[in-house]
Amino acid sequence: MKRRDFINWVGLGLIASSLPVAIAACSSQTDTPTSEASGKWQTVGTAKELDQKGQLLVKNSPVGNVLVVGTSQAGNLIAVDPACTHKGCTVDWKADAKKFACPCHRAEYGTDGQVQKGPTTKPLKTYTAKIEGGSVLVKS
Numbered sequence: 001m002k003r004r005d006f007i008n009w010v011g012l013g014l015i016a017s018s019l020p021v022a023i024a025a026c027s028s029q030t031d032t033p034t035s036e037a038s039g040k041w042q043t044v045g046t047a048k049e050l051d052q053k054g055q056l057l058v059k060n061s062p063v064g065n066v067l068v069v070g071t072s073q074a075g076n077l078i079a080v081d082p083a084c085t086h087k088g089c090t091v092d093w094k095a096d097a098k099k100f101a102c103p104c105h106r107a108e109y110g111t112d113g114q115v116q117k118g119p120t121t122k123p124l125k126t127y128t129a130k131i132e133g134g135s136v137l138v139k140s
């Protein structure tokens, strides 16, 4: 093997071995807030804020964007990631119909996040929610 070929092989090996580290470094920047908050209760607002409108939209919470629906007196709070799974518009809560509706292309989701009407086929991400000590908490 010529010296030049050997150096090329070593250089290629170094690049190949550092690629997973580079990929991990890039992906951890986007995943950090959500992955750190995964499985832990996170405060996203107060019961007072939730009770004012019967819903609470919080952007960039520790679990990411979250839309909590209900009141502090209601038994079951509903919490979803409000990003429509079609193209990412923020869904609205339609209290009368008890569903989430996307204003962009009219997709609809049930209270469990399941698709009721396309064009999307993927459900909304859901969270578990509760009220404790006057705070609204969610966890994924």
Ligand code: FES
Binding pocket: 084, 085, 086, 087, 088, 089, 102, 103, 104, 105, 106, 107, 118, 119, 120
């Ligand atoms: S972005 Fe929601 S239906 Fe298209």
